[in-house]
Amino acid sequence: MSKTMKRKPIRIWVDGCFDVMHYGHANALRQAKAMGDYLVVGVHSDAEIEKHKGPTVMKEEERYAAVAACKWVDHVVPNAPYFTSLEVMDSYSCDFCVHGDDITTLCDGTDCYQAVKDAGRYRECKRTIGISTTELVGRMLLMTRDHHKRKSSIASINNEDLSTFSSSPSKQSPETKISHFLPTSRRIVQFSEGKEPNPGDKVVYVDGTFDLFHVGHIEFLKRAKALGNYLLVGVHDDQIVNAIKGSNYPLMNLHERVLSVLACRYVDEVIIGAPYSVDNNVLSQVYKVDIVAHGNTPSLPDLNDKDPYEIPKQKGIYVEIENPSAELTTAGIVDRIIKHRIRYEERQARKNEKSKLEEKLEEKLKTNLI
Known part of the structure; x- marks a missing residue:
């Protein structure tokens, strides 16, 4: 044999x-x-x-x-x-x-x-195409501009330029414009596991903005997943985030944020454009949700001044999670950039010059191959 x-x-x-x-x-x-x-x-x-x-x-x-x-x-x-x-x-x-x-x-x-x-x-x-750390730093450096002031439809805010914001017309750079990311079904499928909860699985639901996805988000999702077997994550759309948080939030558009969440090993499925308040549709229309979890930090009220977790609290399925990384927030990351603005602007300039040299090297290599 x-x-x-x-x-x-x-x-x-x-x-x-x-x-x-x-x-x-x-x-x-x-x-x-x-x-x-x-x-x-x-x-x-x-x-x-x-x-x-x-x-x-x-x-x-x-x-x-x-x-x-x-x-x-x-x-x-x-x-x-x-x-x-x-x-x-x-x-x-x-x-x-x-x-x-x-x-x-x-x-x-x-x-x-x-x-x-x-x-x-x-x-x-x-x-x-369309995403890099340099580009994200550019968005943060320009946080003082109101790129959400213009009224837009959901389709246009997902698929087009979220802003025309720049430090000044004379200093405008393609590295510092807001994302032109165009979502496709193929990319979503590539990032998604596509698995359903097994019979008897305890489904946990969490929601949030998940802007500039970071280790604070990761630790929260890890602890939420530990409460059950299947983690369903709701990601709020751009209009809701901006209406609730104001300023220039979110820095990343809905589909950029969804892909970041889907790439996390603790996440099983995502609701794209989830409502800010957890309603009965969220609790039953995708999967039957057994637990709704939230961090042990105050949540901003909905636009009608209601507690967004009122229904799960009434049903007795609301759980708070203590997050040891709660001090790390999206706003905190932006503050790092703003406090050290000059250093990061110098980094942007160095990166742009380095990119030009790398492009020349790439062209030279291509020419030698011909």
């Missing part, structure tokens, strides 16, 4: 900053994981990023935790070197490295992936 040879699992290496972890990062990790069986992700330290790009928005421990919460990641390597080396890949038994189809360079202009390219152990995935 012949023995069936067991295939050796393909191990993949991806590295990066993952500063303000967004759906573009998650999409790259999703594509990388699809190329093999086990995904190892190296995350650079604050010191390494400061040297090659400038100051980080999120601290390294926050970035490590955000990457670890992505459902396509199997192992996180903290303090990974900025220059991707074969030695580090070999130490984690990785067969090849995956990166987006754009060039990343060290501060001296060296291609970060030249060594693995030369060794034939480099693969590319498609970069997600």
Whole structure:
């Protein structure tokens, strides 16, 4: 009797900053994981990023935790070197490295992936157009502008420019405009697990804005999932968020926020554009909800001044979760940017110059290949 040879699992290496972890990062990790069986992700330290790009928005421990919460990641390597080396890949038994189809360079202009390219152990995935940390920082730097003042329909606010806001007409940059993200059903399906609760599963429902998805959100979702077997998350639409919170919120549009939530390993399903108040439709029309959870921080009243959790409280299914990361909020992340505005504006300028050099290098490489 012949023995069936067991295939050796393909191990993949991806590295990066993952500063303000967004759906573009998650999409790259999703594509990388699809190329093999086990995904190892190296995350650079604050010191390494400061040297090659400038100051980080999120601290390294926050970035490590955000990457670890992505459902396509199997192992996180903290303090990974900025220059991707074969030695580090070999130490984690990785067969090849995956990166987006754009060039990343060290501060001296060296291609970060030249060594693995030369060794034939480099693969590319498609970069997600329209999102980057640089672009998100640009949105935060321009928080003083009222990009939600114009009245828009739901269709236009989801599919078009949320604003025309910029620091000034003379300094307008494509890096600092609000998202032009166009949602597609294919992208939603790619991020969704598509699984239903099993008979007897306890369904937990939570809702929120989930703007600039961060470790505070992640820890809350982790604790909510622990209350049951299946976690259903409601994400409020842009008009509701802006009406309740005011200012320039949300910084990310509805579908950007939905993808970030779907990429979290603790989430099973999402209601896109969930009502701000938890009503009977939410509690029964998608799945029968057994528990409604909320953080142990005050919730803003609905537009009619009512408690948004009045119905689940009356039904006796409302539970409060103590979140040890509650001090980290979307507003707190924006404050980091505003307080250190000059440093981040310098980072934006450095990044723009670096991008121009990387584009020239990419063109040169393409020319040499012809």
